[in-house]
Amino acid sequence: xxxxxxxxxxxxxxxxxxxxxxxxxxxxxxxxxxxxxxxxxxxxxxxxxxxxxxxxxxxxxxxxxxxxxxxxxxxxxxxxxxxxxxxxxxxxxxxxxxxxxxxxxxxxxx
Amino acid sequence: xxxxxxxxxxxxxxxxxxxxxxxxxxxxxxxxxxxxxxxxxxxxxxxxxxxxxxxxxxxxxxxxxxxxxxxxxxxxxxxxxxxxxxxxxxxxxxxxxxxxxxxxxxxxxxxxxxx
Numbered sequence: 001x002x003x004x005x006x007x008x009x010x011x012x013x014x015x016x017x018x019x020x021x022x023x024x025x026x027x028x029x030x031x032x033x034x035x036x037x038x039x040x041x042x043x044x045x046x047x048x049x050x051x052x053x054x055x056x057x058x059x060x061x062x063x064x065x066x067x068x069x070x071x072x073x074x075x076x077x078x079x080x081x082x083x084x085x086x087x088x089x090x091x092x093x094x095x096x097x098x099x100x101x102x103x104x105x106x107x108x109x110x
Numbered sequence: 111x112x113x114x115x116x117x118x119x120x121x122x123x124x125x126x127x128x129x130x131x132x133x134x135x136x137x138x139x140x141x142x143x144x145x146x147x148x149x150x151x152x153x154x155x156x157x158x159x160x161x162x163x164x165x166x167x168x169x170x171x172x173x174x175x176x177x178x179x180x181x182x183x184x185x186x187x188x189x190x191x192x193x194x195x196x197x198x199x200x201x202x203x204x205x206x207x208x209x210x211x212x213x214x215x216x217x218x219x220x221x222x223x224x225x
Contacts, residue, residue: 042218097166097168098202
């Protein structure tokens with residue numbers, strides 16, 4: 001089946017630093033999505049990417065849909081304490097079935 | 111617009127029992143998908159319902175089932191509960207417009223604990 005490899009698994013950074021995480025797959029996806037999940041809550045959509053090569057920003061977040069359609073990255077600039085959480089990438093081929101990465105646990109020290 | 115709502119938020123059951131979880135999608139959304147989240151397996155797709163029909167199914171045993179009503183609300187049922195069914199069950203809704211890969215929006219989840 002399809003699998004997404006997300007890295008790093010965890011990050012410990014200082015407030016103000018930039019963050020980068022990525023996902024790779026052996027399969028092609030039509031859509032890449034990035035979600036953030038906080039304890040006790042469901043994932044919240046951050047950015048959706050629909051075209052290979054697409055670069056999209058949402059405030060301090062920037063994500064790119066890889067040219068090969070097998071990878072995506074998410075950057076967070078000038079991190080703040082409320083960025084803490086687990087970030088998931090998700091790939092979508094047909095229908096509404098999402099394949100998720102394992103998640104990146106982000107800790108931001110003030 | 112109100113978001114995806116799930117009830118109950120927390121549930122404790124014992125092995126062998128059955129459970130029904132409910133999901134109300136965002137108004138106007140016609141597709142509801144269910145996911146299981148556990149520390150070991152991460153987020154795993156269970157199934158998707160659209161227009162009261164199951165359109166897609168993940169690799170879960172037949173003990174996991176669901177349905178969708180005409181108002182797009184959905185329920186999922188787990189029969190003969192096992193300890194390994196303890197998880198956060200997430201519901202996601204999307205408009206499911208033809209020809210568009212719709213973005214999914216998640217509810218807060220139902221935390222199921224099986225004792």
